[in-house]
Amino acid sequence: MSTDISPTGPGRPRDEDATAAILTATLRLLAAQGYGGTSTADVAAAARASKATVYRRWPSKVALVAEAIQQGLREAHEAPVLTGDVRADLAEALAAKMRALSDGPLGGAIRAVISHAAHEPELSAAMAMILAGAREHGALRPLVEEARRQGLVAPDADVGLLLDLLLGAPFFQLLVRQVRPDPSSAKALVDLLLGPTAKVEQHAT
Template sequence: MTSSARATTAAAAGPGRPRDADLDTAIIQVTRERLAEQGYSQISLSEIAAAAGTTRPTLYRRWPTKLDLVIAALEWGFQAQTDSYPTDAIAELEPREAFVEAVRRLDPAYFNEDAMLLMGNFMGEARRTPELLAIVRERAVNPRLAQLEAVLQALRDAGRIRPDVDVRAVATLCFGAYFATFLREDTDHHAVAESVCDTLWPSLAP
């Protein structure tokens, strides 16, 4: 069973009376806040339960382990980001606009301003708890990179960008720009997509 499937199973489990969806959401939100503030190793299930207005046994009935709870919190964020995307299909946009939109969706902080802190925490846990980084790769990083690569591949097939463009390399450069922006303390990550595409597009165009 994959980590995402295990999280789904754990979240869906829970015999007895019906789950309180509002309580579930409160626990998830507190978990996400504590992850950004403290990191995975330091968060306490007792503190999360208290902040969410519940008890540790109640929390454990929903998510048997801290890892299960954190994965559920990540899954919630991944889905919320996907739900926040514009409804217009990328394939219907003009070539450059499609490129910009796909790059914009690479932004770890597209939906959550604390996402870059979370990414740093998960990378720091890569040896102790590799499942965390694996779920981020599986559910967030790889799908968004694949979407940009698909956009570039479609543009290449249609002759709208050069046939020798390395779509994987371009996607990697675009994704890395968000980390460089954060590390350089440039606060406006919203401008990354436009500025990166302005720089790269002339070299991509046939």
């Protein structure tokens, strides 16, 4: 096959176009067919790429799936437009994550991979690293740190634990309850996290 993906215009498709098409196809197939039901050949066909193109970029199915999930999370964790109201900004950033898990194939792909990862240590280790990275480097962390600086949570509050509380709700819904996370609940979740400290401060004044 002379091209990485079927061209949409004259000339050879760029490498980044082929990579994006393959990663997108991987997420969609995982969400639709599960991890066990998705093969590298399926991904190549869906992305209009050769299997050789896929294997040149990813030496194994685990590597391909891991990067597809990582890319999906990276796009879901893009920095939000900040208004200066940390409570509102935190709610919007959390809602954006919940929309990413609900509206596209990312949520279904994560659910499919996590359910299979218990049986494949290499996949489990890759997912643990990816999800930890998304937690540490996503848009929520600096907002939670700013909330702590502003006194909206206790000054000695564990930022990592606060992140677990915020992100735990949508992932519990997705993976345990098997329902789509509801972005409209993001504000209520943030209020549960920040509300008690705010009330104490109001009484103190």
